[in-house]
Amino acid sequence: MIGRYQCSCNTGYKSTEDRLSCIDIDECTILNGGCETTCTNSEGSYECSCRRGYALMPDQRSCTDIDECEESPDVCDGGQCTNIPGEFQCLCFDGYMASEDMKTCLDINECEIGAHNCARHATCTNTAGSFKCSCGPGWIGNGIVCTDLDECSNGTHQCNPNAECMNTMGSYRCMCKEGFAGDGFYCTDIDECAENVNLCENGHCLNIAGAYRCDCDMGFIVTPDGQACEDIDECTFADICVNGHCRNIPGLFRCVCQIGYELDQSGGNCTDVDECVDPTTCISGFCVNTPGSYICNCPPDFQLNPTGVGCVDTRSGNCYLDIRFRGDASESLDCSNEIGVGVSKASCCCSLGQGWGNPCEACPPLNSTGYKNLCPGGEGFRPNPITVIVEDIDECQELPGLCQGGVCINTFGSFQCDCPKGFALNEDTRVCEDVNECEKPGICGPGQCYNTIGNYTCICPPDYMQVNGGNNCMDMRRSLCYRNYYMENATCDGELTFNITKKMCCCSYNIGRAWNKPCERCPTPSTNEFAVLCGSERPGYQIDIYTGQVIDIDECHEIPGVCENGVCINHIGSFRCECPMGFVYNDKLLICEERVDSCGFVWISVWIRVD
Template identity: 35%
Template sequence: MSYLALPCHSQLTSEYTYYVVSTTGWSDQPSQFLIVGCSDNSSVTIVPSNSITVPSDPQLSGASNILVTAGQSYNFVLHSLQTLFVFELYMDLTDIDECEYDNGGCSHLCVNTFGSYQCQCYSGYQSDDNNCIEINECLAENGGCEQVCTNTNGSFECSCYSGYFGSVFCSDINECDLNASGCNQTCINTVGSYYCDCETGYYLNNDGHTCLDVDECSTGIAYCDQVCTNDHGSFHCGCNSGFTLSSNGIVCEDINECITNDSNCEQTCLNTIGSYYCQCVSGFRLNTTTNATCYDIDECNEGISGCDDICINSVGSYSCSCHNGYKLNPDNRTCIDIDECTDNNGGCAHICQNTNGSYACSCLAGFILNDHDCVDINECSANSGCAHFCNNTIGSYVCSCNTGYYLDIDGHNCSDINECTDNNGGCYHSCINTVGSYQCQCYDGYQLDNNSPNCIDIDECSISNGGCQQECKNTNGSFVCSCYPGYVGSVSCTDINECITNDNNCEQTCLNTIGSYYCQCDSGFKLNATTNATCYDINECEEDISGCDDMCINSIGSYSCSCHNGYKLNTDNHTCIDIDECTDNNGGCAHICRNTDGSYVCSCRVGYSLTSNNQSCADNNECEFENGGCNQTCSNTDGSFTCSCLSGYTLENDVQCIDFNECLHNEMYKCSQNCVNTQGSYSCVCLPGYYLGSDNHTCFDIDECSQANGGCDQICINRDGSFRCTCRDGYVLNNDTRTFTCKMQGLATISNGNNHLNLESDQTSAYIGIPVAIVVTAVVIIIIATALLILILKSKKKAQEYSVSNLEDHEPRFNPLYFSSEKEDLTMDKEAIENDIYETCT
């Protein structure tokens, strides 16, 4: 006997289906099969091809065996590494070929086995009982396709996303090399796509391809003092009128036009910031047209002279004088009056009265002035006070009255004479006195005959019908009003309503009219044309005047409309309209109900599909097909889907993800110095002399003096982005570009150029002979060689210390020997070497 056990390490889950096969074939003895549990609570399902016996409970020792017939399934649970023997029962060895009849019931291939048979499927299909169903290879590891797997009937196909080429395996298409990007300036290829970039001074347009000029002037990038002019890819500064651009090309400096003689001022020039203005001396005014020339101020015409009377203008000045009757005051501006009455009474006959600038003559009462003389006043020529007439007399006057008046005792007023007191003024009816006369008047109904005192009758009916509404009859001194037949009244006439007095004989409705009436029938009836009083029924259905859309039913005096099934009567009770099932609970439709003539149809909104009940709607998962067309992430939503991008990308055209250039939006990401864009992200970079802080955005100054004193011999002064070496009092910095050593002032130095010794103390010099010069020269050569060796060793030691400190600090450091840009802080190699030689000698 032998057995076969499936290896545990090939299983991926704790639940399996075991297929055990005999290794010895059929024999007259039962075969044993060993099943091993791969993990705790492993669920085991067996489907034997021949009947077998298994323990009823593999977990219970001594459990009874049960029979599992061929083709039936049996489930049990094993623990990790627990074994179970299955015994195959003895059976008849005569095999039946089930495939000979109806292909064994298999839909594809039937394979006969000893004691049984198997249904097999063509490639690309899998068995479901005896049927074969198509395998969707794309569901298992995407069919082995790197990108897009499309299932086909019995097979599948691999393809690539947009921006890639290939089939099973996909390679990126370099759109930039193929000149297919359409980028205006720079094309940068990415995996599966590309993006466009622009040169300095340009920015990428919203189309992602075109580069547009950055207007440094409007965006505040340019720091022009006054005028900024944008150029393609750059800009330049300019100045307003009256300014000139300084050498730095940014700051504008004022032009002093008064010094450059560009002012054209006739008299005085005053410079201002950006301009100038001209001024004139006292008595002159600036010409507003030229703003440069001066003209005389006419103080007299402008009223600014202060002269009381007469002003006489002169060039740059003026003088005052007075009219006749005035004289000039000591202030030479104001005028005072001359009193002419003090001289011979001013020539007046009666009274002289002095006035301001002149004098006036006047007369006594009853006289009027004539030049200087006085003559009698004619009171009647003025307002004498007489009511009617005035008669002048010498020194006085007399009043009189018009006809019909008499003079009152006051001698001025006139009173009316009442003519009616004498024989009624001769009037036929009435006499009415008036002021200065009288009038005759007649009684009502009469009028004067041509303004004579006699009175005649007035025909009132000839004027506006006497005020009567209908008929007017004149009488002697009066008139009478009356009405036409069918009316009642006198002056005003009122219609008689025959419909109320029942004098109309109308069968149904009586309608009164002005002065008469007529009969009318109710709706649904018609008036008898013979009697004009009786009514008969109208059959609206027969006369086709009902207006019914469908069916018409006549009734006495009326009718009614009705509709066939599937329609209902409209609110006008005549037309038939379709019953809109969609108005009642939307016709049962989940989304859209569309009414049809006599029925309705359900449909779904975009993003949904109608289910089998033709009413409910199910969401379409657009992301299942080619990721919804999304470039990166597709999220299905109810009735739609949305594309989104990974961090550092922005969505374009709703599906395409392009890199988001954070550096173009520094106000959001706030790199304190330089920003470098990367695919899907960005990084902040600092200028030399700075290091990036822990926030990865802020740049901080590197304190070079904190490490080895910045390489300075004595004093190191840190600066923002730099540092500076100086010396203590009594020392000066060597003129050396590689060291920052200090030397004492006034000590001897050795010149490399001429190989001779100069002594600079006490203004004395020593003569050295030729032999001594040879010795000194040899000593100098030795000293120079020694000093060079010492200097090299020191430099290497400092470099090593500086390199170690850089590694320990993990911060950027810069060689201090090549850092400072200030001329006075740099030293020359020559003096550094000489200083080392001097130290060696001493």
């Protein structure tokens, strides 16, 4: 039309009443669009669809049933597919069960629900539509019936070669053999020797694989099992301990020999003891050895002692110190100086006696055969007349004449004769005789000595005083002491500032060389003249007038002026001076003097007392 337009609509559309636009036609509202089942409208068209289980026919309008069993033969895996209108159902085989919608077959797990016939010792394994039975480890069979597998017999076990295999129901157990340690699968040797130090007593333990063995000490033998040592009873052997009795002891044996026999070097037999080799056998007699014993033959005048082990001279007689041969044809003796009465010859001749008996007979010479028979113990000893055991001779009791006038003290094998003061023993006469003390030089010093019985008396010159009971003279004179003496003109100097006795001046250590006025030279040390004055040949010592012993001179006490202004310290045989600060020692005057320095100043010393 002129001045207007109108629409010509496509298929599936229709024009509006004014024909100016096109709108969709809903074909489904008109006889369901011709669809047999479901019509679905769309813009400018529509579509037919079928229910589940049906398929659209080529006319795109009608529906036909789908045969799922034909399209998917395996849709009912484990069952038979049966098609029905619009769907299908599964009829399941044995071992399967249908799902709730009957569309699938589900495998039944017989193992899980217990719907199997596997043996107790078997393992159930589920399979598609069924199950499988397998005998467990250690068992053998078809799974329905299982019997125990003996791994130890068929060699399928894993035990260590040093272990024992023990079969158990369905399994086996490994245990290490004795002598090994471990879990049975791994076994290591046990060192029994290291773990138990008490093994193989009386032997040495040797470790071997799985055990140990004993290496036995001498005198022991290994037991049949090799693991212990047992004592060998040597007493069962022949020719053991001849002349004795065998006693078995662990590891060895002991022969207890009969009296008169002793073990030989092997220790296995007893041999005769030669008692005669022992010098104490058959003392003073002649010994003859016999098997297992001996015979003691005694010399003349001797007889066998009660126990038969020696010979003794049991005679008694007087003992004499001096003998003299008469010189006539009788060869008899004159014996004198009787020192014992009624004593045995051994007591006399084994001491200091020279003759014995009545008539008197000379004692045998020292070291002669007769002396050795009589005195087997040597001088000072004799055989006991009963036991023949050598014993000490008590000279003081049996031979009192050996210490006449003194005190006899018996000692082992000898004796001691102590004479009173002023007496000395005469070794020839055995008498304590007066000592002439006056024969000792200087015993009275400057005095005259007169001997008395057991003592002496000193007659002292003027200015001397008798001391020590008249046994010494003390010079009481005091005079000047000089440090120096000159031989060429008999003069002296170095006069000390104090007066002392000649003995203190001349005998003290480093004091004087001359004494008195006019000066008298002091005697030279180590001379007889010095010893007469001082009692000693060394300066610094003097004779103690009371004991007669040499003693130290205490110069600090006896000579008060020494070490003036200082400290005097006495030493054995000498002395020394210590001067205070500001003083020096004057070895000429033996005093401490104030020190004067080169400028003429005098050092002043102050003594402070600290309480």
